[in-house]
Amino acid sequence: MTTTASAGKADSGKxxxxxxxxxxxxxxxxxxxxxGGFGMCGVPEKLIDALRDSGVKGLTVVSNNAGVDDxxxxxxxxxxxxRKMISSYVGENREFERQYLSGEIEIEFNPQGTLAxxxxxxxxxxxxxxTRTGAGTRVAEGKETRLVDGDTYVLxxxxxxxxxxVRAWKGDTEGNLIYRKTARNFNPMMATAGRVTVAxxxxxxEVGSLEPDRIHTPxxxxxxxxxxxxxxxxxxxxxxxxxxxxxxxx
Amino acid sequence: xxxxxxxxxxxxxxxLRDGYYVNLGIGIPTLVANYIPxxxxxxxxxxxxxxxxxxxxxxxxxxxxxxxxxxxTITELPSSSYFSSADSFGMIRGGHINLSVLGAMxxxxxxxxxxxxxxxxMVKGMGGAMDLVAGVRNVIVVMEHVVARDGMxxxxxxxxxxxxxxxxxxMLITDLAVFRRHxxxxxxxxxxxxxxxxxxxxxERTSARYRSALG
Numbered sequence: 001m002t003t004t005a006s007a008g009k010a011d012s013g014k015x016x017x018x019x020x021x022x023x024x025x026x027x028x029x030x031x032x033x034x035x036g037g038f039g040m041c042g043v044p045e046k047l048i049d050a051l052r053d054s055g056v057k058g059l060t061v062v063s064n065n066a067g068v069d070d071x072x073x074x075x076x077x078x079x080x081x082x083r084k085m086i087s088s089y090v091g092e093n094r095e096f097e098r099q100y101l102s103g104e105i106e107i108e109f110n111p112q113g114t115l116a117x118x119x120x121x122x123x124x125x126x127x128x129x130x131t132r133t134g135a136g137t138r139v140a141e142g143k144e145t146r147l148v149d150g151d152t153y154v155l156x157x158x159x160x161x162x163x164x165x166v167r168a169w170k171g172d173t174e175g176n177l178i179y180r181k182t183a184r185n186f187n188p189m190m191a192t193a194g195r196v197t198v199a200x201x202x203x204x205x206e207v208g209s210l211e212p213d214r215i216h217t218p219x220x221x222x223x224x225x226x227x228x229x230x231x232x233x234x235x236x237x238x239x240x241x242x243x244x245x246x247x248x249x250x
Numbered sequence: 251x252x253x254x255x256x257x258x259x260x261x262x263x264x265x266l267r268d269g270y271y272v273n274l275g276i277g278i279p280t281l282v283a284n285y286i287p288x289x290x291x292x293x294x295x296x297x298x299x300x301x302x303x304x305x306x307x308x309x310x311x312x313x314x315x316x317x318x319x320x321x322x323t324i325t326e327l328p329s330s331s332y333f334s335s336a337d338s339f340g341m342i343r344g345g346h347i348n349l350s351v352l353g354a355m356x357x358x359x360x361x362x363x364x365x366x367x368x369x370x371x372m373v374k375g376m377g378g379a380m381d382l383v384a385g386v387r388n389v390i391v392v393m394e395h396v397v398a399r400d401g402m403x404x405x406x407x408x409x410x411x412x413x414x415x416x417x418x419x420x421m422l423i424t425d426l427a428v429f430r431r432h433x434x435x436x437x438x439x440x441x442x443x444x445x446x447x448x449x450x451x452x453x454e455r456t457s458a459r460y461r462s463a464l465g
Contacts, residue, residue, distance in 0.1 A: 038298045038299075038317075038319075038321075038335070039298075039317060039321040040314070040321070041298070041314065041315060041317050041321075042315070064335070087375060088375050088376060088377050088378065089374055089375035089376070089377040090374055090375050091374035091375070097372045100372065100373075101372060107373075109373070109375045109376060111376055111377075111378065111379075111380035111381050112297065112335065112339065112376075112377050112378035112381060113297075113335075113338075113339025113342055113343055113378060113380075113381030113385070114339075114380075114381065115335075116334070116335035116336040116338070116339050117336060117339065117340075119336070120336040131343065131384070132343070132384040132385065133343060133380050133381045133384040133385065134380050134384070135384065135415075135416065136362075136413060136415070136416030136417070137380065137412065137413040137414065137415065137416065138412050138413075139376075139380060169315075179332075180315045181300075181313065181315040181316045181326070181332055182296070182298050182299050182300050182315060182316055182317055182318075182332060183315040184299050184332055184333070184334055185298050185299050185334065185335050186334070186335045187334075188334045188336070189334060189335070189336050233314040234314065235312060235314050235317075235323055236317070236321040237317070237320060237321045237322040237323065238312055238322075238323055239306045239307075239322040239323050239324075240306050240307055240308060240309040240311075240312065240323070241305055241306040241307070241308060243308055
């Protein structure tokens with residue numbers, strides 16, 4: 001047990017005043033970076049802006065999606081800072097399409113569940129795992145397979161990157177994080193799988209403000225934390241229903 | 251008359267059973283949610299990390315933190331839960347989802363599915379489709395019977411496009427007919443025709459071999 005003289009005021013040394021400061025000293029050309037988010041949801045957008053401003057390049061980025069043209073990782077595509085993406089789906093991004101078709105950017109497609117599990121495994125110290133996903137497809141080419149009870153399983157390996165950038169709703173000064181609704185997505189696993197993890201939170205609170213039983217990501221996984229401001233809350237597909245008794249889902 | 255998109259979704263919805271946990275793909279499969287029979291409890295899973303997907307929000311009530319796998323704004327239900335992508339695909343691969351409905355570019359007579367890439371064209375990625383077909387034990391494909399552009403069959407002896415999964419399709423519902431296969435073994439059986447469609451018309455537009463189970 002650790003105690004501090006002034007409870008709630010403990011200085012963990014993890015808190016940074018801005019996204020740029022939170023990344024200072026961590027960036028180098030050619031490094032690998034994980035980036036949380038699904039579509040525009042749960043994306044560490046302030047940290048991505050800081051990455052762009054830093055000018056670091058030749059990046060390998062692990063992220064489910066590649067952002068859209070003017071949002072999230074799409075901004076790093078415009079500045080040609082990404083060399084390779086490891087993703088499950090990169091639609092809805094014209095600049096990505098252009099760079100892909102002209103051979104300027106490399107893409108490694110992973111099935112979404114395999115990508116999530118590779119990250120989880122990497123963060124948990126698991127070298128690899130066998131999955132039925134992708135058996136008999138291009139995804140399995142060149143990979144070890146194993147036949148178990150008549151089903152073919154493909155060996156997939158854990159992923160760890162130099163840096164992980166995650167976005168949470170609330171975080172405390174110790175780096176404990178709570179996500180909100182479907183903005184959780186890849187963030188919890190990525191927080192565990194960066195050699196250094198930097199969290200961007202909408203609300204940074206003092207230790208003791210978050211209920212320990214409600215923490216999604218324990219602070220041990222987070223080395224640096226920064227509060228973001230002025231979120232745009234953009235929506236990729238705004239779908240609504242009419243008010244009325246016969247309203248349907250889609 | 252071939253089935254319309256809505257009628258295809260309605261036909262697929264007849265495969266729902268009370269208590270099912272279901273994942274619906276993008277496009278026509280999403281429409282299946284509109285035809286859940288009254289009184290039947292079906293829980294919709296969204297692979298980006300939600301169980302118990304509610305309807306679209308009323309205008310002005312959209313929440314940027316609450317979307318489905320098609321990135322559409324949705325709502326939560328009193329029974330909803332949220333979880334990480336790793337937990338989500340644990341549900342999928344672990345066999346906890348009862349039914350997956352998804353679209354296809356091609357289905358082969360041995361149940362192979364191709365729906366994620368066309369060589370030489372921009373590839374957007376497979377998303378969660380490979381995990382869904384590998385992990386969910388009941389996979390229904392909903393698609394047009396032929397390619398709209400040239401009338402070529404999409405239900406064929408072998409898929410020519412890169413596969414999403416090998417031998418993974420249990421039921422195929424097209425705008426012309428319904429085919430089913432038991433335990434992912436043996437040939438597909440033709441079990442139903444869209445109103446006014448004849449067996450001969452289906453045969454003419456299909457290059458896959460199948461068995462007719464119709465009288």
